[in-house]
Amino acid sequence: MTLIRREADGDQIAVHALQDAAFKTAAHASGHEADLVDALRGTDAWDPRFSLVAETDGEVTGHVVSTYGTLAGTRVLGLGPIGVDPARHGKGIGSALMHAAIGAADAAGEPAIILLGDPKFYGRFGFVPASAHGVDPGPHEWGDYFQIRTLAAWNDDLHGSFAYAPPFDQFG
Incomplete structure (x- = not known):
């Protein structure tokens, strides 16, 4: 059984290894997704409520993080990277992480999540x-490919240019 939970102290090494493995062969990857997660942890964009891991039988098998970027001067979450252990693809872990990330953001009163993806x-x-x-x-x-998921706190007056947290410029 897989449990989705917040990233805990001590998960960082496993999360780094997981993200590295998840993006090692992905055609759309920069190859620096694990380093991006590490760099995001030390910024004001990081909120531990939005760093989630999937744990299967005591092992980290997936990870997703949302960090704050800015949308016309307002802090709005940008999702990514999201990674799943390649040996566990097709088991619903990525979908469970996405549902949990959306639920966590909505429950926290965030207006939206923005991401770059298929x-x-x-x-x-x-x-x-x-x-x-x-x-x-x-x-x-x-x-x-630049997408948004509005949440309950969305305000139609919120529009303009979105910028991811600064580490995305270095590692994204």
Whole structure:
């Protein structure tokens, strides 16, 4: 059985190894996702409520983190990276992490989650092109891969350019 929980002290090494393995062969990966997570931990963008691990039989088998970026001067969560142990793909761990990340953000009163990813995959979690809500990725040309999931606290007056936390510029 897999449990989704907040990242705990002592999980950092396992999370780093997991993210490294998860993105080692991914065509869309920068190869620095594990380093990105480590760099995010030391910033004001980090909130431990939004770093979640999947644990199966005492082993970290997945991880997702959302950190604060800015949307027209307002702090808004940006999700990623999300990684699952390659040996456990297709077991629902990634989906469980996504549902937990969305639930944690909504319960905390966050207005939205923004991510960069495949619309076919993330659309099933309620993500839509961010442009549909007047949110753009600044100087980047990500098209429909730049997505948003509005939450209960969403305000239609919130629009403009979104910027991820600074470590994304270095490792993203």
